[in-house]
Ligand code: GTP
C-alpha cells in the first residue's frame with residue numbers, strides 16, 4: 001500500500017502533518033511481511049546497527065548507545081488536560097505546552113532518514129478485545145521489533161482506513177542527519193531531550209529521543225498499559241501488567257492464572273516455567289500484559305495483546321528458564337545489549353556456560369575475570385539486556401494463546417522483590433482485601449528502568465510506571481470490577497519468591513520450584529488445600545504446601561510461611577504515608593482495609 005491508496009481523510013491528514021513536520025527523506029508503509037523484515041535486518045547489518053549471529057539461526061545482535069539502555073520513568077509524561085487526572089504517581093505536563101515542546105523537537109527530526117508507518121494490532125486481529133494502532137517511526141530497529149511484538153498487517157491499515165478507531169503513536173530517535181553526515185549504530189537524543197509522552201484524552205503517544213524497549217516500541221507499555229488503562233477505565237475492562245499462564249494438574253484439569261509482578265521480577269520466568277513437581281504443566285499465554293473483560297456469563301477472560309516476548313536476558317538459562325532458551329534457540333531473535341561470543345553466538349550473565357572470551361555489550365573485549373576500577377566484576381551483558389522473540393516459537397505456548405475470546409481467569413497473583421516481611425504466599429481474605437494487597441504492593445527497583453537498583457518502593461499492582469491516570473481512581477476501578485453484577489471474581493494471592501536470609505542468601509529456590517506454590521493456589525481455588533487465617537491473610541498450613549524433596553530447613557520454612565507481625569506493624573506507617581499521597585481520590589474502602597489490618601496485627 002502507498003499513501004495514495006488511503007481514503008480516510010482524518011488518517012491522511014494525521015500522516016501528512018507528521019510527514020511535513022519531520023521531513024523524512026522517504027516514507028515506507030510496512031506490511032509486516034517476512035520479506036520486509038529480512039530486508040530491514042540486512043540493511044541494518046550493512047549500516048553497522050546489527051550483527052548477524054551464526055546461531056541461533058536468522059538472529060541478530062544489537063548494541064544500544066550506553067545512555068539508552070532502559071525505560072526512562074523521569075522522562076515519561078501523562079499529558080491529561082487536568083493535572084489532577086494524572087495523579088501523584090505520574091509526571092504531568094500541560095498538553096498544549098508539551099505539544100509546543102514536541103513540535104520544536106520533531107521539526108526536521110527525520111531528515112536523512114525514512115519514516116516507517118507501522119499499522120499494528122494489539123491482540124488477534126479479529127478479537128473483540130483487540131485494539132489497533134499506527135506507529136510512525138524513523139527507527140528500522142523499532143520496525144523489526146514491532147514486527148515480532150505485535151501483529152503488523154496491511155489488513156489492519158485497511159480497517160483503520162475504513163474507520164476503525166486506532167491509537168496514534170509517533171516516535172523518533174531524535175537524531176536527524178545533515179546531508180553527507182554518517183549515521184551511528186544506535187542514534188538517539190541526550191537524556192534531557194528524551195520525552196515519552198501520552199495524551200490520554202485523544203489516545204495519542206508521542207515519543208522522542210530514545211530507541212530502547214518500552215520507550216520506543218509504543219505498542220507495549222505506552223499503548224497496552226498507559227493508554228489502554230484509560231480506555232479500560234472508560235469502557236469497564238482491565239489493562240494490567242500481568243503474565244497469563246495455563247496450569248494443568250496431573251489429572252489433566254487446567255486453570256488460567258494472571259500475575260502482576262513489577263519489571264524484571266519474574267513474569268517471563270513464571271509464565272513459561274518447567275514445574276519441578278511431577279505431573280504438573282505450565283503453558284504460556286502471555287508474559288507481560290493482560291487485557292481482560294467479563295463475558296456475558298460473568299467470566300473474566302484475558303488476552304495477551306502482544307505477539308512476542310521482550311524478555312530480560314541476564315539470569316535466563318537452561319536451568320532457570322529452559323523454555324525461554326529454547327524459544328530463542330529456534331532463531332528469529334533479536335538480542336539487544338548482550339555479549340557476543342568468539343564463535344558468533346550470544347552470551348549473558350547467568351547463562352549455563354561462561355565463555356573464555358567474548359565481546360561485551362559495549363563492544364569491548366571481555367574475559368570472565370575482568371574487574372573495573374572498584375574491583376567489581378565487569379558484566380558482559382547489560383543487566384537490562386533483552387531478547388525479542390516470536391511467542392509462537394515457545395515450546396510451551398498454550399493452544400489457546402490466540403483465542404480471540406480470551407481465556408477464563410481463576411486467580412490473580414501479585415508479587416515483587418521483598419527481602420523480608422512478605423511471606424512466600426498469602427491468600428486475600430476477599431476481593432476488597434485483595435485490592436488492598438495490590439494497592440500496597442512494594443518491590444525493590446530493578447535495571448528495567450534507569451535509576452537506582454534495589455530501592456524499595458510502593459508499586460501498586462506493578463503499575464506504578466504504567467497507569468495512565470490517577471492511581472487513586474485506578475484503585476477505585478479495581479473495586480468497581482469487584483461489584484460487577486454476576487461477576488465470577490478470581491481469587492487473589494500475594495507471592496514473594498525473593499525472600500532472603502539475614503545473611504543475604506535466597507530463602508526460596510524459585511523458578512521451577514515456584515510450581516509448589518502454584519499447586520497450592522490451584523487447590524485453594526478448588527476449595528481443597530488447607531490454609532490458616534492470620535492477620536495478613538490466609539497462609540498455607542504446615543503441611544499444605546508440598547515441599548517434599550526440597551531440603552528446606554524448618555527454620556527457613558518458618559520464615560517463609562510466617563505472619564511476621566512485628567515486621568508488618570513497622571510497615572503500617574509507610575502504608576499510611578503511601579495512601580496519603582492519593583488525597584480524596586483514595587477509596588474509603590482501602591482506608592478501612594488498612595485500619596482493619598492494623599487492628600488485626602495488634603489483636
Ligand atoms: P519485565 O519484562 O521487565 O516486565 O520482567 P519480568 O517480570 O518478566 O521478569 P523476568 O521473568 O524476566 O525475570 C527477571 C529476573 O529475575 C531474571 O534475571 C530472572 O532470572 C530473575 N527471576 C525470575 N524468577 C525468579 C525466581 O523465582 N527467583 C529468583 N531468585 N530470581 C528469579
Ligand code: SPV
Pocket residue numbers: 070071212213214215220221262263264288310448449
Ligand atoms: C518492563 O520494563 O516492564 C518491560 C520492558 O517489560 S519494557 O518494554 O522496556 O517496558
Ligand code: MN
Pocket residue numbers: 241262263264288
Ligand atoms: Mn514488563
